[in-house]
Amino acid sequence: MDSKQIAKDIRTAIKKSDSDKVVELIGTNKEYLNMMTPFGTWLHVAASRGELDIVKKLIELGVNINTPGGVYGGGALNEAATAGHIEIVKYLLSCGAHMDVSEPERNPLFGAISNGHVDIVKLLIESGIDTKVKYNGETMKEMDALAFAKEQGQEEIIMLLEHHYGSSVTTTMDDINKDHHIEILEHIAKYFGPVKNTISETIPGSRVSVNIHIIPPSMDKDFLTLITTGMSDQPMDYSNEEDVFKYAELLLKLPSNWLVEKDHIKDQNHYWPLGWLRKIAHIPHIYDGWLDEGVILPNGEPPQPFATNTKLSCFMVCKPQELGLETVLTNQGKINIYTIVPIYEEERELAMVKGFEYLLMRLKDKGITDVLDIHRVNVGML
Template sequence: MSNQEVSPSGIPIYHHEAKERDIDFAVGDEAAIQRITTHVEQHIGPVTNVFHELVSDRVHLDILLVPPTPRRNYYTLVTCGMSNLPMTVPEGAENFRYAELMLCLPPSWAVTEEAFRKEEHYWPVRMLKTLARLPHDYGTWLYHAHTIPNGDPAQPYARSTKLACMLVELPTIVDDPHAFFTLNMEPGKAVHFFTLIPLYAEEMNLKLTQGTEALLEKLAQAGVNELVQPDRKNVAKKKWFGLF
């Protein structure tokens, strides 16, 4: 982690530089996989599919899939393996060293391996995996209200959307968000489940210029949550300012 900047609203900005290294092959922790799967099934629903990783670097990272139901009419995807290693957290945040990530997809989303060959279908999964590795690759951490652009400058994730950044947030569309958020794996190891909310570049810039609360307020009033909406309205556009 290097070259720290501060945004106009006082938010630290970090630029991460990739370093050349040999691959560090990793295998899954079967006990941890079972605990995380049980936790997801207890709070969200049955895991009917797992997108297994064949070759893993640093952490073995799978994606658990919970299909839509009449009550929860969307797919839920949760990482499983990010918490195998601790993140590098600042002093005072030691309780947040371990994390997993989740997001939700509309019931019409194509979630087959064949469909995932097209970026328009795969990009949410790609970002789950990319961001789950980011703390381990760059010696950093992910936490509530962190935003991560897709490149510098931020580029849309696929041709089918203009969304270009991710916001790390607390889960909302689960029955008991507080209970789901924390899984006590063992003494001294609490795994926290954060959700990803895709943003437009203008929305991330709004946070950097006006502060986190300004962005969160606009997202909340527009009903934006972890359910991915590739063509949703941009709450940072000027035409939205008068509504809030």
């Protein structure tokens, strides 16, 4: 039997929780035991699937417990912590598994935090993992475990880490900003559910760093919800008469099947809503202006389609349709939440002639919601 078939059979046995079959297939063959698959070693695979008995058998056979691999490039401990399998985390630690904190993707604590596994976070802290290591990169700036938990809105884990940090925690402006970010996300969660993923980025020339938080669809919300934080870290440029517009964050709704994973957002046909959400959030801080209901932002003059798969070419700033969602009081002050809605060039022209409220009425009459539909009817041409 060739190695490809052996690999297939071992994978099948793990999926079926058949530890005896796994042992039988591997036998004393070290090559089979330490075989590297796209998902890591067999230990990675078993750990991520929660197969404790198979994990034990593989370790008894002599598998290298700390071999890096898998989706995140870390050890099997990271896979188990990320997936929430605490008994496997305990067993791996008891066998001397290394708590790799060399990169955030490999850090089992970050994996547990991102998925809200409080019990595993507590176990890793008690086991002595470095909670204060900080990461810098394209999406992280001086990010330690506490900052990451705050970014992810994991309140119970935040309290756990703050208690662990004790008096060594120093309150900074970044901490204050992240506190009011949590208040914003708690407010949003009442309407759409908890955040499951966050994309962070800093744009040169802006005074703020904008995070895009992604909330998956739910039983009664058949769409993806994207909400910014960071836009409200600094006030928009405003006069005394316009102080109601001082702070704001933005919301955007996408179809439930819209691709927002890292592998897909490089494609402009998938990325443009996220790119424009971030761009609009930065506009008041780069150009010293402000946003309010009815503002329309075109993609150039004349407006050009956002991507090859749609003729939508402008964004209109609107009040949310959800009653009570439009404002949230935080330690930063009153923050306005605006929904941004993609529209066609002809619809912008209609709003310029008859007012944006007339356009909203026309959209409502045609049953058009605030969820992006790249092929929807153009009410400016009816």
